[in-house]
Amino acid sequence: MIEVVGLRKSFGPKQVLRGVSxxxxxxxxxxxxxxxxxxxxxxxxxxxxxxxxDSGHVSVDxxxxxxxxxxxxxxxxxxxxxxxxxxxxxxxMTVAENIGFALTRHTDLNPxxxxxxxxxxxxxxxxxxxxxxxxxxxxxGMKRRVGFARAIALKPRILLFDxxxxxxxxxxxxxxxxxxxxxxxxxxxxxxxxxxxxxxxFQIADRIAMLFRGECIALEHPEAFKTHPNPVVQQFLKGEAxxxxxxxxxxxxxxxGQPAPPAPRSAHEA
Amino acid sequence: MLLTAILDRxxxxxxxxxxxIGDFVVLGSRAFRDIFRGPFDRRxxxxxxxxxxxxxxxxxxxxxxxxxxxxxxxxxxxxKQFQAEGLAAQVEGLAIVRELAPVITGLMLAGRVGxxxxxxxGTMRVTEQIDALECLATDPxxxxxxxxxxxxxxxxxxxxxxxxxxxxxxxxxxLVGVQGSPAAAYQEGFxxxxxxxxxxxxxxxxxVFGIIIALVGCWRGYRARNGAEGVxxxxxxxxxxxxxxxxxxxxxxxxxxxx
Numbered sequence: 001m002i003e004v005v006g007l008r009k010s011f012g013p014k015q016v017l018r019g020v021s022x023x024x025x026x027x028x029x030x031x032x033x034x035x036x037x038x039x040x041x042x043x044x045x046x047x048x049x050x051x052x053x054d055s056g057h058v059s060v061d062x063x064x065x066x067x068x069x070x071x072x073x074x075x076x077x078x079x080x081x082x083x084x085x086x087x088x089x090x091x092x093m094t095v096a097e098n099i100g101f102a103l104t105r106h107t108d109l110n111p112x113x114x115x116x117x118x119x120x121x122x123x124x125x126x127x128x129x130x131x132x133x134x135x136x137x138x139x140x141g142m143k144r145r146v147g148f149a150r151a152i153a154l155k156p157r158i159l160l161f162d163x164x165x166x167x168x169x170x171x172x173x174x175x176x177x178x179x180x181x182x183x184x185x186x187x188x189x190x191x192x193x194x195x196x197x198x199x200x201x202f203q204i205a206d207r208i209a210m211l212f213r214g215e216c217i218a219l220e221h222p223e224a225f226k227t228h229p230n231p232v233v234q235q236f237l238k239g240e241a242x243x244x245x246x247x248x249x250x251x252x253x254x255x256x257g258q259p260a261p262p263a264p265r266s267a268h269e270a
Numbered sequence: 271m272l273l274t275a276i277l278d279r280x281x282x283x284x285x286x287x288x289x290x291i292g293d294f295v296v297l298g299s300r301a302f303r304d305i306f307r308g309p310f311d312r313r314x315x316x317x318x319x320x321x322x323x324x325x326x327x328x329x330x331x332x333x334x335x336x337x338x339x340x341x342x343x344x345x346x347x348x349x350k351q352f353q354a355e356g357l358a359a360q361v362e363g364l365a366i367v368r369e370l371a372p373v374i375t376g377l378m379l380a381g382r383v384g385x386x387x388x389x390x391x392g393t394m395r396v397t398e399q400i401d402a403l404e405c406l407a408t409d410p411x412x413x414x415x416x417x418x419x420x421x422x423x424x425x426x427x428x429x430x431x432x433x434x435x436x437x438x439x440x441x442x443x444x445l446v447g448v449q450g451s452p453a454a455a456y457q458e459g460f461x462x463x464x465x466x467x468x469x470x471x472x473x474x475x476x477x478v479f480g481i482i483i484a485l486v487g488c489w490r491g492y493r494a495r496n497g498a499e500g501v502x503x504x505x506x507x508x509x510x511x512x513x514x515x516x517x518x519x520x521x522x523x524x525x526x527x528x529x
Binding site for chain 1: 309311394397398399401402404405406407408409
C-alpha cells in the first residue's frame with residue numbers, strides 16, 4: 001500500500017506540491033490527472049525517493065520513504081518499477097542490456113537465464129526480437145515499451161508510469177494502455193499512472209485523482225469522477241479553454257486586424 | 271544600505287562556494303569509498319580505460335612531441351647566447367620529466383576526457399538516465415564515477431610516461447637531427463640532471479591530475495541542469511575548473527615533492 005500524507009515540496013520560490021494526500025491500495029491502479037506543472041511527476045519521484053519532501057511523507061508498505069537509509073531505499077526500489085516519460089533508456093546500451101541491467105546487478109541469474117527473462121519481458125510489451133537494437137533506433141512508442149520492459153524485469157510489486165502516452169499517436173496510445181492493463185492482469189501489481197490522456201485514464205484506472213495547483217482536488221472511482229462537482233475537474237474532462245483551470249488563459253477570440261478583447265474573468269478568480 | 275547589500279551578496283557568494291566545495295568533497299569521498307565496493311561492471315570499466323587511455327594516445331603523443339621540440343628550439347637558442355648549447359639537453363630532460371610531460375598531459379586530458387565525462391553525465395542527468403539508475407537500485411556515484419576515476423588514476427600516469435618517452439625523441443629530433451648536436455651528448459645530457467625520484471614525482475603529479483580530471487568532470491556533469499544549455503555549461507566549467515586545479519596542484523606538488 002502506498003500512502004501520501006500532507007506532501008509539500010517547493011523548488012525555490014515555486015510551491016509545487018501543497019499538501020497532497022492520497023492512498024493506493026494493494027493491486028489497485030490509480031491514475032493521476034492534471035495539467036502541466038501541477039506536480040504530478042514530482043509526486044511520483046517522491047514515491048521513488050528521488051526527492052525529499054519539505055513536509056509530509058510518502059510511505060510504501062508502512063516504510064516512510066524519506067526516512068530510509070540509502071541501502072534500505074535501494075532495497076525498496078527493487079520492488080518498484082518506474083517508467084519515465086521519455087523512457088530514459090541508457091543510450092550506450094542495447095535494448096536487451098537495458099532490460100537486463102537490474103537483473104545483472106541484483107540477481108544471481110546466469111547470462112542464459114537473464115536472456116530468457118529479457119525475452120519474456122519483451123514478449124509482454126510486444127517487442128519480441130528487438131533486443132539487439134539501440135535506443136536511438138527506436139520510435140517513441142517502442143522506447144516507452146522498452147522502458148516498461150526494463151521496469152518489470154525484476155518483477156516489481158509496484159509500477160509507476162510517468163505520462164506513458166504523451167506525444168504518441170492514438171493507436172500507439174491505445175497499445176500502451178492495453179499493455180498497462182495486461183501487465184496489471186498478469187503481474188497483479190499496484191500502479192500509479194500519471195497522464196493527461198483521458199481515454200487511457202478511464203481505460204486503466206480503478207480510481208482517478210486530480211492534481212490542481214499542487215493539491216489533490218478529487219480522488220474518485222472513474223464513474224464518480226466523471227460527475228465530480230468541482231468545476232476544474234469538469235473543465236478538464238470537457239477540455240474547454242474557458243474556466244478556472246488556466247491561471248492565465250490566452251485570448252479566446254481573434255478579430256481580423258483588431259486587438260483581441262480582454263479575456264473574461266475566470267470563475268476561480270471571481 | 272549599500273554596505274548591507276554588499277555584505278548580503280558577499281555572504282551569499284561565500285555560502286554558494288562553500289556549498290559547492292562541500293558537495294564536491296562529499297561526492298568525491300563517496301567515489302573513493304566505492305572503489306572497493308562491488309558489484310563492478312567490467313565492461314564499463316574497460317570502456318573507460320579505452321576512452322581515457324587508448325583513445326588519448328594520439329593527442330598526448332602529438333602534443334608531447336610538439337612541446338618537446340618547441341622547448342628544445344628555445345633552449346638551444348637561449349644557451350647559444352652563452353656558447354652553452356650542451357646544457358640544452360640537460361634542461362630539456364629536467365623540464366620534460368618534472369613539468370612538461372605531466373602538466374601538458376593533464377591539461378590535454380582535462381580538455382579531451384574531462385569534458386567528455388561532463389558531457390556524458392550531464393546528458394544522462396537531463397535525460398533522466400541518472401534518475402533511472404537510482405530507480406534501478408543502482409548508486410550513480412558507484413556506477414558512473416568509479417570506473418572513470420579508476421581509469422584516470424591508472425591511465426594518466428601511463429600517458430605521462432608516454433609523453434616523457436615521446437618528449438625525449440622530440441628533443442632528440444630537434445637538437446640532434448636539426449641543430450646537429452652529437453647523439454651521444456644528447457643521450458647523456460638528457461638524464462644528467464635526473465634521477466629516479468624525478469620520474470616518481472612526475473607519476474605522482476599525473477596521479478593527482480587524473481583524480482582531478484575524473485572527479486571534476488563527473489561532478490560537473492552529475493550536477494548539470496537545464497537541458498542542453500546546462501550540459502554545455504557543465505562541459506565548459508569542467509575544463510576550466512580542472513585546468514585551474516591542475517595548475518594549482520602542480521605548484522603545491524612541486525613545492526612539496528622537491529623538498
